[in-house]
Each structure stands twice: as C-alpha cells, then as structure tokens.
Amino acid sequence: MSRGRRVAVLAAGAAMAVALPVTMHLAVDGYGRYAFEQQRLAALDRYARVAEANRLAMARYRDFLRQAEALVSQARQAGSDPESWDRYEVSLQRQLPFSELDALLAQADHGPDYYFKPATLDVRLPAKDSPSTPAAAADAAGADNPALILRGTFLVRRQQSR
Numbered sequence: 001m002s003r004g005r006r007v008a009v010l011a012a013g014a015a016m017a018v019a020l021p022v023t024m025h026l027a028v029d030g031y032g033r034y035a036f037e038q039q040r041l042a043a044l045d046r047y048a049r050v051a052e053a054n055r056l057a058m059a060r061y062r063d064f065l066r067q068a069e070a071l072v073s074q075a076r077q078a079g080s081d082p083e084s085w086d087r088y089e090v091s092l093q094r095q096l097p098f099s100e101l102d103a104l105l106a107q108a109d110h111g112p113d114y115y116f117k118p119a120t121l122d123v124r125l126p127a128k129d130s131p132s133t134p135a136a137a138a139d140a141a142g143a144d145n146p147a148l149i150l151r152g153t154f155l156v157r158r159q160q161s162r
Contacts, residue, residue: 118152
C-alpha cells in the first residue's frame with residue numbers, strides 16, 4: 001500500500017473516530033426531542049378531548065337553561081309564581097254536626113283559582129260518658145257532635161287586571 005493511500009485511510013479513520021461520537025450525540029439528542037414532542041402531543045390530545053367534552057357539557061347545560069327558563073316563563077304566565085296568590089291561614093277548632101262537617105270539608109277542595117294546603121285535619125268523636133247531674137246532661141246535648149281541628153293554608157289566585 002502506498003504512502004498516500006495509507007494517509008487517506010488514516011485520515012478517513014480519524015474522521016470516522018470524530019464523526020461517530022458526534023453522530024451518536026446528535027441521534028440521541030434527536031430521539032430525546034422526539035420523545036418529548038410525543039409526550040407533548042399526547043398531552044395536547046388529552047387537552048383537546050377534555051376541551052371538547054367541556055364544550056359539549058356547556059352546550060347541554062345551555063340547552064337545559066333554555067328549557068328551564070321557558071318552563072319558568074310559562075309557569076309565570078299561568079300564574080304559578082307566589083306573587084300571583086293570596087294566602088289565608090286557616091285554623092278551625094270547633095264542634096260541628098256531621099252535616100256541617102261534610103259541607104266544610106267539601107269547601108277544602110281544589111280548583112283552578114284556589115287551592116287548600118292542609119297541615120292538620122283531626123276529627124274526634126265525642127266520648128260516651130253518662131252525665132252525673134241534670135245540668136251536665138243539658139250541657140252534653142251539644143257534645144254529641146264531633147270535634148274538628150283543621151289547620152292549613154288556603155291559596156286564592158289574584159285576578160289579573162285586564
């Protein structure tokens with residue numbers, strides 16, 4: 001082998017000895033950047049999925065709010081808000097004959113412009129004790145009627161001014 005050829009092979013070997021570590025350094029550095037960008041891409045994909053899920057949830061929530069507002073508006077137009085009703089507290093406690101008791105309980109019904117909201121209804125039958133004196137017998141004559149305790153709220157719709 002000639003001297004020029006030996007120098008060329010030596011120079012090529014030296015170049016390879018320098019180029020190999022540099023090439024390896026660049027390859028490892030490039031792979032590290034690639035792995036980092038892959039992680040970043042995965043994080044951005046997760047972020048995009050979460051953002052899309054949040055966007056869909058917000059759309060569903062806005063739709064729910066529109067439906068709720070429409071229902072509230074419809075209820076207000078129908079007079080279902082508390083300001084459209086007068087409240088009358090009912091508290092009765094008396095003895096009544098059965099005929100009046102039936103009529104009174106029939107009035108505690110509901111209609112489109114009134115509503116009775118009962119809290120307590122208690123009907124007690126009289127005790128069948130025998131009176132010991134004639135004066136007690138006279139007082140007991142009205143005591144054959146049942147005792148009624150009725151408490152609640154009577155709601156009456158206010159008339160709309162037209």
